[in-house]
Amino acid sequence: MDKILRIDMGAEGGPKITASPVGAYAGLGGRSLTSSIVASEVDPMCHPLGAGNKLVIAPGLLSGSIAAMSGRISVGCKSPLTGGIKEANSGGQPSQMLARLGYAAIILEGKPKEDKLYKIFINKDGVKISEDKSLKMLSNYQVVEKMKGEFGDKIACISIGQAGEMRLPAASIAFTDMELRPSRHAGRGGVGAVMGSKGVKVIVIDDAGHTTRQPKDPEKFRAANMKFIEGLRTHPVTGQALPSYGTNVLTNIVNEAGGYPTYNFKQGRFQGAAKISGETYAELETKRGGLATHGCHSGCVIRCSGIYNDKDGHFVSKQPEYETVWAHGGNCGIDDPDKIAMLDFLDDDIGLDTIEMGVAIGVAMDGGLLQFGDADGAINLIKEVGKGTPLGRIIGSGAAVTGKVFGVEKVPVVKGQALPAYDPRAVQGIGVTYATSPMGADHTAGYAIATNILKVGGYVDPLKPEGQVELSRNLQIATAAVDSTGMCIFIAFAILDQPETFQALLDMLNAFYGLELTAEGVAELGKKVLTMERDFNARAGFSKIHDRLPAFFKTESLPPHNVTFQVKDEELDTVFNW
Amino acid sequence: MHIKVKLFATLREGRFTEGEREYPAGTTIGHIIQALEMDEKEAALIFVNGLHANTGDELHDGDTLAIFPPIGGG
Numbered sequence: 277m278d279k280i281l282r283i284d285m286g287a288e289g290g291p292k293i294t295a296s297p298v299g300a301y302a303g304l305g306g307r308s309l310t311s312s313i314v315a316s317e318v319d320p321m322c323h324p325l326g327a328g329n330k331l332v333i334a335p336g337l338l339s340g341s342i343a344a345m346s347g348r349i350s351v352g353c354k355s356p357l358t359g360g361i362k363e364a365n366s367g368g369q370p371s372q373m374l375a376r377l378g379y380a381a382i383i384l385e386g387k388p389k390e391d392k393l394y395k396i397f398i399n400k401d402g403v404k405i406s407e408d409k410s411l412k413m414l415s416n417y418q419v420v421e422k423m424k425g426e427f428g429d430k431i432a433c434i435s436i437g438q439a440g441e442m443r444l445p446a447a448s449i450a451f452t453d454m455e456l457r458p459s460r461h462a463g464r465g466g467v468g469a470v471m472g473s474k475g476v477k478v479i480v481i482d483d484a485g486h487t488t489r490q491p492k493d494p495e496k497f498r499a500a501n502m503k504f505i506e507g508l509r510t511h512p513v514t515g516q517a518l519p520s521y522g523t524n525v526l527t528n529i530v531n532e533a534g535g536y537p538t539y540n541f542k543q544g545r546f547q548g549a550a551k552i553s554g555e556t557y558a559e560l561e562t563k564r565g566g567l568a569t570h571g572c573h574s575g576c577v578i579r580c581s582g583i584y585n586d587k588d589g590h591f592v593s594k595q596p597e598y599e600t601v602w603a604h605g606g607n608c609g610i611d612d613p614d615k616i617a618m619l620d621f622l623d624d625d626i627g628l629d630t631i632e633m634g635v636a637i638g639v640a641m642d643g644g645l646l647q648f649g650d651a652d653g654a655i656n657l658i659k660e661v662g663k664g665t666p667l668g669r670i671i672g673s674g675a676a677v678t679g680k681v682f683g684v685e686k687v688p689v690v691k692g693q694a695l696p697a698y699d700p701r702a703v704q705g706i707g708v709t710y711a712t713s714p715m716g717a718d719h720t721a722g723y724a725i726a727t728n729i730l731k732v733g734g735y736v737d738p739l740k741p742e743g744q745v746e747l748s749r750n751l752q753i754a755t756a757a758v759d760s761t762g763m764c765i766f767i768a769f770a771i772l773d774q775p776e777t778f779q780a781l782l783d784m785l786n787a788f789y790g791l792e793l794t795a796e797g798v799a800e801l802g803k804k805v806l807t808m809e810r811d812f813n814a815r816a817g818f819s820k821i822h823d824r825l826p827a828f829f830k831t832e833s834l835p836p837h838n839v840t841f842q843v844k845d846e847e848l849d850t851v852f853n854w
Numbered sequence: 855m856h857i858k859v860k861l862f863a864t865l866r867e868g869r870f871t872e873g874e875r876e877y878p879a880g881t882t883i884g885h886i887i888q889a890l891e892m893d894e895k896e897a898a899l900i901f902v903n904g905l906h907a908n909t910g911d912e913l914h915d916g917d918t919l920a921i922f923p924p925i926g927g928g
């Protein structure tokens with residue numbers, strides 16, 4: 277990973293490809309690299325869909341090595357949804373393959389002068405870019421099928437569906453999994469719209485001829501990786517619960533804790549939760565010949581995904597994640613697992629953020645466009661997005677726009693981005709993360725559920741404001757660092773509880789790069805990333821008033837615990853005081 | 855007293871999903887966990903009426919007890 281691939285999509289005479297040494301960006305990866313490039317090269321006042329924005333795709337520091345769990349990839353840009361800096365993170369195969377080919381990042385910059393659509397092919401011999409009119413308005417599954425026909429099945433793809441081509445603010449970027457399904461997504465913040473604005477439909481990667489990246493100290497690295505894997509296998513969350521039930525194991529516990537946002541954040545419990553829980557999905561998957569356990573990238577040992585089939589045994593979608601099941605399920609009053617899986621597939625195929633779509637539809641339901649519980653109506657709405665009808669484009673613009681169009685007061689967004697699957701009134705720590713993360717409302721940015729609900733990394737009472745700012749601060753710092761390594765964030769369950777597993781991660785980084793990084797050094801990296809991101813946002817016009825939850829979380833109490841969000845504004849303003 | 859007991863994820867294996875049972879006054883959560891032949895480590899996350907609770911807590915008539923193994927996601 278010693279070079280950066282830049283493609284100027286707006287160059288005279290057509291796209292211009294340059295590969296250059298990483299230079300000033302040496303030692304960075306994943307989120308620390310995408311955010312550094314965006315913060316230093318993108319004018320914060322540019323239009324997100326204009327020539328001034330850049331789309332940065334970066335594997336993590338350990339991606340492409342034999343390190344377990346190292347296949348995450350970061351996508352950065354100025355977000356068309358929030359107007360601030362964005363890092364959206366995905367699994368899938370491209371991270372390992374790009375890293376093995378030696379690329380620390382791909383940067384798409386400039387903008388084609390004409391309405392052209394390109395495909396990019398990267399292999400050991402270099403990079404080719406060509407116009408391909410036949411890809412126009414294809415869905416993600418269709419475009420990958422076409423690429424398979426053209427380049428064979430040893431490839432990985434990074435693509436956008438119709439939503440990205442239409443430059444909708446909820447458009448995602450798809451990354452293919454081990455079976456070449458475009459089912460893993462950098463979902464949040466409209467990164468797909470930025471790829472669409474650059475005129476790039478798909479990036480095809482073939483890493484044939486390259487093997488894993490070699491560490492500086494292979495012996496030490498191998499030993500640390502073994503210890504790391506052992507830690508993940510023995511921890512009950514990463515070794516048992518996640519492989520058996522996937523992330524959707526959370527439906528029952530978040531519902532039990534009264535923090536499961538239902539009917540567009542009106543109540544904290546959903547009557548139909550059991551019907552769409554991780555336990556139910558795992559049972560259906562096994563019964564119908566799907567898979568209850570499946571990894572999203574090679575090298576994953578947690579394997580929290582799965583394959584969901586219909587009652588006749590045909591593939592519907594990958595196992596929908598907890599946040600997807602919640603967004604399209606309880607949040608919209610829908611309790612049919614088949615319909616939710618169909619919505620998951622449609623989002624993946626059209627290239628949409630499942631959280632943003634579920635919340636936008638919930639808001640539209642609140643606005644009277646359709647009834648809560650209307651699963652077929654929800655499916656039709658997502659199809660309208662794919663077709664690009666005026667109504668579809670409204671929904672595809674996300675919850676904030678949908679709320680305005682339908683005159684809804686209760687619109688759960690921060691910095692224009694929809695709140696995920698945990699009500700901040702019943703889980704106050706996550707409310708601090710939602711309010712203050714430079715990304716907009718994002719549960720992964722500082723996952724306080726771990727400590728508020730799951731008792732991982734200690735315990736802080738979810739219903740009280742005390743201790744939440746410190747909790748969110750520490751988690752946001754740690755997450756910014758983990759997001760830079762290429763590691764899946766779910767390693768956090770093991771490293772928060774088991775010091776020897778955290779040490780194994782440090783040992784891996786040190787053995788790979790010949791460093792002497794300590795826990796403090798990791799925290800420093802996290803703080804550096806957050807500082808850069810907040811500085812970009814400040815220059816884009818954000819101030820402390822943007823670090824707030826919507827007013828109704830303070831004024832309307834949430835049953836069953838009848839709580840409001842209690843963390844004071846002045847306290848929110850101290851989250852980034854290190 | 856009448857208690858609703860709910861079990862989740864792996865704790866259901868060989869047991870049940872949900873049941874309403876009679877227990878003598880003074881029964882603690884720990885007593886029920888023991889009666890269900892559950893390791894205390896397995897019964898990692900305990901809620902009574904939606905609030906976090908501990909094994910030593912006494913239950914009251916009409917309570918809903920929910921027990922989860924260690925879980926995570928997100």
